Amino acid sequence: MPENAQKEQPRRRQARGERRVAQLLEAAASVFCTTGYTAASTNAIAREAGVSPGTLYQFFPNKEAIAIELGERLVHEMREAYGEAxxxxxxxxxxxQAVGAAVDRFIAFNCDHPVFFALMHGPDVPGRLTEEHDALHATLIGRVEALLSSFLPDAPSADITRTAQMALGIYMAGLELVLAREGAERDAYVQEIKNALIRYLDPLVGDRLGRPGLTRTPPR
Structure with missing residues (x-):
């Protein structure tokens, strides 16, 4: 057999393997979103992928390994998304404008990958994914702090951290409502998240910059 042909065969096998892994991960995402992680099974994932359980086991020993691989890939994509947002x-x-752009980017990611919320925020997250989630949350808070520092350069760091935690909490509370809806109703809930964040942040930004806020609560 020519040397070039010998080299080409492993490449083809590798490419087929990568396609199969992608197929299994896509099927797992569908099953995890439908049933949750705990109720999911490798048989259900194999069935969704249109392959035998034996084929699945060639690539993953159990559903936890599938969830970890899927979660790690999504975490990598999320890090890129919030790095820009x-x-x-x-x-x-x-x-x-700043709040709207950030919310839109994150909502788009979660709507494109609903399994991210199902895995990362469910009650039964696999162990390694819990660590990934905690690391992601810490980095995300750091990014929000950096964004807030753009508007509040003289604010004490403790105030920035507290505000970042509150802002992220508001977003996460609204995200579950958004993902449970579609179409115009989803868009309306996205706008409500933006409104809530702006109403929370604007008085703080206005006070620090010495300008009137947009959403002052009138004195009683």
């Missing part, structure tokens, strides 16, 4: 901005940027 939460980059520091010019302080002259309107708050509504």
């Amino acid at each position: 939460l980059a520091p901005v010019d302080p002259a940027t309107p708050l509504e």
Whole structure:
């Protein structure tokens, strides 16, 4: 057999293997979203992928290994997404614009990958994914702090951290409502998340920059 042909065969086998792994991960994402992680089974994933359980076991020893591989890939994509969405901005940027751009980017990611929420925020997250989630959350808070520092350069770090935690909490509370809806109703809930964040952040930004906020609560 020619040397070039000998080299080509392993490449083809590798490519087929990568396609099969992608097929299994896509099927697992569908099953995890439908049944949750605990109720999911390798048989259900194999059935969704249109392969035999034996074929699945050639690539993954159990459903936890599948969930970890899927979760790690999604975490990598999420890190890229929030790296762009939460980059520091010019302080002259309107708050509504900065909040809207960040929310839109994160909502788009979660709507494109609903299994991310199912895996990372479910009650039965596999052990290694819990560690991945905690690391992701810590990094995400850091990114939100950096974004807030663009608007509040003189604020104490403790205030920035507390505000970042609250802002992320508001977003996460709304995200579950968004993912449970579709179409115009989903869009309306996305706008509600933006409104809530802007109403929370605007008085803080206005106070620090010495300008009136957009959403002051009138005195009683």
